[in-house]
Amino acid sequence: MSTNKTALVLGASGLVGNELVKTLIQRNQYNKIHLLIRRPIENFESPVCEQFIADFDKLEAYSELFQVTDVFCCLGTTIKKAKSKEVFRKVDFEYPLEAAKLALKGGAEKFLIVSAMGADSKSRFFYNQVKGDVEKSLKTLNLRSLHIFRPSLLLGKRKEFRFGEKLAAKASGLLNKVMVGPLRPYKAIEAKKVALAMAITAESGKNxxxxxxxxxxxxxxNQK
Ligand SMILES: NC(=O)c1ccc[n+]([C@@H]2O[C@H](COP(=O)([O-])OP(=O)(O)OC[C@H]3O[C@@H](n4cnc5c(N)ncnc54)[C@H](OP(=O)(O)O)[C@@H]3O)[C@@H](O)[C@H]2O)c1
Structure with a gap:
């Protein structure tokens, strides 16, 4: 262990979050990684990882867990899973914002979050609007360091089946080859790469x- 840094990951059971925890363990930059989840998940079999089961409506009750060097937020849902716009907004806006406030209070150096391509609070699409709203609110918090990742379509193995994403991923297999020049931002991206970029960014001294x-x-x- 080369540092005495600590981390907190929200959303460790998700596609990006799971890859992120594996990446953080492998890169060995943290001597403690708190995983804040709503139900127990498969063990990462690392002595540095510890799972904490939380009620996300009462995040403040877990404020001690936010007293870490870096906080990574990989939370998110879909309208289909959330079943209502209200619940979607809770997961994609309220929880990340509350987490960032607790990170600030806890003295975290960096707050890193997965948002999405097209995030725009003025968008007529609800998903992009919520992502835009959360980005905008995070920027007003005066965090010591805020890193917002806006991936395009995520590629990777999910436990659940998402028809639309599966179809889009198939199409992107063909399309990615022609996604060059101005089309580059639209190229689908491996969740693993998003996780790696987050880990590398956290390691960089840039505040x-x-x-x-x-x-x-x-x-x-790609710079590894
Ligand atoms: N899918 C895409 O192609 C795409 C593209 C660009 C950006 N994004 C964004 O990237 C981020 C990460 O995406 P992902 O695909 O890795 O997400 P994911 O696999 O759906 O994982 C989402 C995480 O959020 C947690 N979560 C969801 N609802 C919750 C709730 N009510 N309370 C507590 N935790 C809750 C999940 O926990 P459980 O396992 O307990 O449900 C899981 O850990 C999201 O913000 C997403 O919007 C996705």
Whole structure:
């Protein structure tokens, strides 16, 4: 262990979150990684990882867990899973914002979050609007360092079946080859690469506010 840094990951059971935890363990930069989840997950078999089961409506009750060096937020849902716009907004807006406030209070150096390509609070699409809203609110918090990752379509093995994403991933297999020049930001991206780019960014000494479009995430990940 080369540092005495600690981390908290929200959304460790998800596609990006799971890859992120594996990446953080492998890169060995943290001597403690808190996983804040709503139900127990498969053990990562690392002595540095510890799972904490939380009621996300009462995040403040877990404020001690936010007293870490870096907080990674990989939370998110879909309208289909959430079943209502209200619940979707809770997971994609309220929880990340509350997490960022607790990170600030806890003295975290960096807050890193997975948003999405097209995030725009003025968008007429609800999903993009919520992502835009959360980005905008996070920027007002005066966090010491905020890193927003905006991936395009995520590629990777999911436990659940998502028909639309599966179809889009199939199409992207063909399309990605022609996604060059101005089309680069639209290229689908492996969840693994998003995770790696987050880990690399956290390791870098840069304490800044930055937003990374999908092709920039890819570039960071490719530098390893
Ligand atoms: N899918 C795409 O192609 C795509 C593209 C661009 C950006 N994004 C964004 O990237 C981020 C990560 O995506 P992903 O595909 O890795 O997400 P994911 O696999 O759906 O995982 C989402 C995580 O959020 C947690 N979560 C969901 N609802 C929750 C709730 N009510 N309370 C507590 N935790 C809850 C999940 O926990 P459980 O396992 O307990 O449900 C899981 O850990 C999301 O913000 C997503 O919007 C996705």
């Amino acid at each position: 800044v506010m930055n937003t990374y479009p999908s092709h920039e995430i890819e570039r960071i990940a």
